[in-house]
Amino acid sequence: MESFNLTSSGPTMFILNGITGLEAAHIWISIPFSTFYIISLLGNFTVLFVVSKEQTLHKPMYLLLCMLALTDIGISTCVVPKALCIFWFGFKEITVDGCLTQMFFVHAVAVMRSAVLVTMAFDRYEAICNPLRYATILTNARIIKLGLVGLIQAVLFILPVPLLLRRLPFCANHIIPHTYCEHIAVVKMSCGDTRVNWTYSLVIAFVIIGLDLTLIGLSYGLIIRAVFRINSKKAHQKALNTCTAHICVMLMTYTPFIFSILTQRFGQGIPAHVHILSANLYILVPPMLNPIIYGVKTKELRDKVGKYTCRM
Template sequence: MEAFNLTSSSTPTFILNGIPGLEAAHIWISIPFSMFYIISLLGNFMVLFVVSKEQTLHKPMYLLLCMLALTEIGGSTCIVPKALCIFWFDFKSITMDGCLTQMFFLSVFAAMHSAILVTMAFDRYVAICYPLRYGTILTNTRIAKLGLVGLIRAVLLVLPEPLLLRRLPFCAYRVIPHTYCEHNAVVKMSCGDTRINRTYGLVMPLVIIGLDLTLIGLSYGLIITAVLRISSKKAHRKALNTCTAHICVMMISYTPILFSTLTYSFGQGIAAHVHILLANLYCLVPPMLNPIIYGVKTKELRDKVGKYICRM
């Protein structure tokens, strides 16, 4: 009844309903949610700690890993604490400002994450195609500037989403069938004309992902061309092995968000709880797995992490 008593005031309050159809299982669902989140925090903070402590890891590749870790900590922290409050304590209400803030930062971290993956592909391209000039082409300062460009791009592209939502009137019934303020779910709560919002909500992520995947594909096309010029098969394997971790992270990162975006827009026949679970898995699984992937596939980082673990 709480949702029906909400009025269409200038500062509306929303109700986040968790995972529709699975309310009785919220406590059980919270167990993997909290475990994934804790593992994600431990893994990413370990990467940040080890890279900051080890002077030998103060290189462009590891600076990019730290940027990736920060976006993953930020993205998962945007949604998991509120989701656990819903699952554990039934704290479902969220103000309009809180909802738009959560949506903004979640989208910024996602766009920034994608930009970092592009920079990582460029890093691999330079390392393989211009190994002797790697240190002069990619410096820590240049990587930091590329990270700043990615952040500015993310903010400029994402900012219209909450601003466009701000102008909409919202109905008295404002129950969002989600664990967090996902853009399309919030748009559906409006009584006004939402065509611009729905169009921007679909086009913006597809443009970001499409552009970034094109740049990544171009980088790997040049990498493959360079590798094929090498006559030694051993050198082939060594060169391509340096890209394995990045390729795995890309697949884990882009597949869920593409599927989630497209199913929200075109998958009307898919059950609501499947939409919600997919959207949450995108924010939980990549941040948990990415530090593990880089820890396993990058010997230098693996050795340094092992050294600190042995000291504990």
């Protein structure tokens, strides 16, 4: 069987097949895809606009919301426009370099989003457990530095992923059964030894997600302990309310992500379209709902958004 590598002598194009098994429903599937994407862009750009305009919102918590909004815009924009081109026009081709670039940005932004959620958990911990020191511990400058650390971490961890793929041979098959260049979907096309790729992706998934969830769990464990030490029931409620939005966002982000990882690697009996839809839920749903959740649960942000809405 003929084989080729992802080098200058190899293929120049891959084919993204969309949602395998549901090709006939691509037009109908495009409706929620495009709707979720438009709502996501409107919501996240609204957060960025309002926070940038309002001096009173130039605080660590709202800077973190802006970072989360940027990651949400980035991850959905990496995937949805190309997916809609597949659904609407049948434009399934993607260059090899374009595929590897898309793969890098999707996974790097996902790691960056997880880092932002960890920092938000630390922010809530300091706000509840160390309120008197909060302003000195979490300054705007420190939040920006933590954001840069998260960005550097994402680049360093994810950059080897496309580089390791370039060494693999592909035996005539260049059809990717997915809406975007998801790492494992591309690895499965190879006829070479993919053990390094599988091992690296699993290690990264467990290190990043495992460490981030551990830090988030530790933060909320300390928060719960501090809350139960407070005698006032009203103070209990206020403290828990400050965490509700973040908990909802975490559940929406990590649940589909973990499910997608597990189905990709261990769900051999699960239909292909379930794998693909679960991966796309992670791309589509959190970016759409995150600004809505924070807009509803955060009174200060809700009031400022209402002020600009009433001016229109």
